[in-house]
Amino acid sequence: MKAAIISTLRHNVGDDFVREGIVGLLQETLARERPGSALELDVIHKHSPVTTVYGLERIRSLRLSRLIEPVARALRLPDRIGRADLLVQSGAPIYWCHENGSRCERNEWFDPLVRGRFLSDRRGRRFFNLAGGSCQRYHSDASEMGQFPDTLAYMAEFFDACDLTTLRDVHAQRMLKAAGRDAEVLPCTSIYARDQLRIEPETGDYIVLNFMENGGHFTFGQTIDKERWRDNFRRIHALTSRMGRVVAACHSPAERDLVREVVPDIEAFIVPDDHVEFMRFYAHARFGIVNRVHAGFMLASFGKPVAVIGTDTRALMIANLGLPSYFVEDVTDAEAIVEQTAAREAGYREEIEHIRTLTRARYIELLAEAL
Structure with missing residues (x-):
């Protein structure tokens, strides 16, 4: 079976x-x-x-892609979607709508790849949307969805085009229900990456922290005190340093430079765009307190308990693993977060293996039914 997967490469x-x-x-x-x-x-x-077209994989510019992809499609140049038996949207935020004009129906890939290439030439082929998530303000209740009819119409269209949809956070499900559709919520598939690459949990050597300005990628107009979060992070670092070695996981050089503005002497781990090395790093952790939700998921997949502190509803997906998330502005007791996370170090591996076993069985059941 040939599968084309809509994802990213050397990006995140x-x-x-x-x-x-x-x-x-x-x-x-x-x-x-x-x-x-x-x-x-x-x-x-x-x-x-345009990277769907064979021979054009190196074009990373969206501007160039928008110029070249329609021409390549009109010329019917061989492409990955055209030759695929199965198309998969690989887990990411898929539902969002914000007053600043950022809305999911305006994404760069659905129209050229799904409408333009797949649905126009479906031939009975399958389309799976797996581990889709939301990206709204942290405390959103989805009531804002009524203000965005075009977003709701797009979400319904996307759902109806798929043979299988699974979601990774309950807020995504609330948003989809507002569009008149529903799908099952399951833990993100990232908890099985270590099995695919045969990387096993190791004895914990260090505590992992991760720092992002304001606590996340976006503020979405929420009132967030940057200096207050920096002070809280310094407090978290001081508390965890009393417990042992602490290492900051940095997904980019800019993230490393930023965390060292806040804690100048902090040890940092960085191997940009090498997910396998990051997984090996997380396998050796004890526990973590992070802003990046997939740093949290990877730690948890190895049986390392984690708390996620964030700014938007992506952080909520960690609840599927029995772990807590916090809105960055709601953090008032850093000591409690550290102590509660550390207290689960000895027993969390058994918890996550139970979750992984049940979730794997359900994913395979759904995939088998839809193939």
Whole structure:
């Protein structure tokens, strides 16, 4: 079976974690349902949709992609979607709408890749939307959805185009229900990336912290005191340093430079765009307190308890692993967060293995039914 996966490449290790998990689940499902059937993979970098065309993989500019992709489509140049038996949207925020004009129906990939290439030439082929999530203000209750009819129409169209949709946070489900549709919420597939790459949990050597300005990628107009979060992070660092070695996980050089503005002497781990090395790093952790939600998911997948402190509803997905999230402005007791996370160090591995076992069975059941 040939599968084309809409994801990112050399862009965000979190996307790599999610995709590795999906590939592993698909392979396991095929092995059970279609013995002898191999999975052939092609990855499309969604931020440059022209990468679906063979020979144009190196074009990373969205501006160039928007110029070249329609021409390539009109010329019917061989492409990954055209040759695929299965199209997969690999877990990411898929539902969002904000007053600043940022809305999911305006994304760069759905129209050229799904409408333009897949739905116009479906041929009975399958389309899976796996581990989709939301990206709203942290305390959103989804009541704002009524203000965005175009967003709701797009969400319904996207859902109706798919043979299987799974979601990774309850807020995404609330948003989808506002569009008159519903899908099951399951833990993000990133918890299976370590199985796909055969990386095992190791004895904990250090505590992992992760720092982002304001606590996340976006503020979405929420009142967030940057200096207050910096002070809280310094407090978290001081508290965890009393417990042992502390290392900051930095997904980019800019993130490393930023955390060292806040805590100049902090040890940092950085291997940009190498998700395998990041996974090996997380495998050796004790526990973590992080802003990046997929740093949290990878830690948890190895049985390392974590608290996620964030700014938007992506952080809520950690609840599916029995772990807490906090809105950055709601953090008033850093000591309690540290102590409660550390207290689960000895027992969390058993908890996550139970979750992983049940969730794996459900994913495989759904995939088998939809293939």
